[in-house]
Amino acid sequence: MSAPHPVGAPRPAGALHRDALRALDSWAAPDDQQDLLRRDYLDHLREREDGVWRSCHPAHITASALVVDAARGRVLLTLHPKVGLWLQLGGHCEPQDATLAGAALREAVEESGITEGLALAASAAPVKLDRHAVRCAGRDQPENTHLDVQYLATAPADAVARISDESLDLRWFGFDALPERTDGSVRDLVARAQKLLD
Template sequence: MSLLHQDAVRTLGGWTAPDPDQDLLRRDYLDHLRDRPDGVWRSCHPAHITASALVVDAEGRRVLLTLHPKVGRWLQLGGHCEPEDTDLAAAALREATEESGITGLELFPVAGTPAPVKLDRHAVRCAGRDQPENTHLDVQYLVTAPAGAVASISEESLDLRWFGFDELPERTDQSVRELTALARTLLG
């Protein structure tokens, strides 16, 4: 088993879910990892672990969302784990840095340590529109940007913008709305 797989089991095994639905997802993710040694890789079908991050500005008033080219909705930053990733938190931070162009992003500590804030399971066609759907078992983190951070659009995005917590665009996925509300609560 890879270091990333081991970290995913350790992270999810030690994570205290905020409610029964999230705990059920956590247990489903752990079952997936128990059954699939390749469960963290994009090549694992019909499901695999992904890592994402909601980027919040230094003032804690706005979130950075990407207009995803395949989904056509505004989403948090993140995606597939890579062979060089050794832990989920670092994978989420890497994805957020790559997709935002912002250096100096920091994982938001939950109970003093970087930890997931939410899990989300969703069907996607990550291999292309002509391929069968796949399920992402997304492990979501909260990331803070440094003061004055300027984002730049990557090749993985149609658009990239900052939005106030109460100003999310119409085409924002419901799970992102929930993640944003959770971030607002955690940031106080």
């Protein structure tokens, strides 16, 4: 009989860790810079069994999804309360997540309020990787690095988005009419998504 899991300690990643390794190992990165990130992410996961959990310092894997309404040529972005920028939907992996793609879709559903018809692109493969420093543990804590794995999710044309308590605002924007407070990483993600949708 195994010892009980200590309260507050990160759980072994198990299936999620294995899926992250598989997803990144099999992903055909679209360019050399993305392939370098892919290899860095794989090194991180091979070195850290807890590499998918928020408690893993100084870096951990996160999952996000760019939600698109392809029929109307628009994307759903959230105004992030900590960062103050319009971003794709996503966040930390949770113990119930068995796959990175599933974590990205769960985050997209939670943060968009779209509970029916939201689905990952048919390939369910990452669109892009993005490494960025954040203070996800709080302003008084040291910076941590998010190793974000970004997916594409499609919403039905009649989808009604509902803001969550994790956002200051939630809005649809045209592919070519992104808000001013959107960084280069999100603009690049939107451009890559558009190419996949063409």
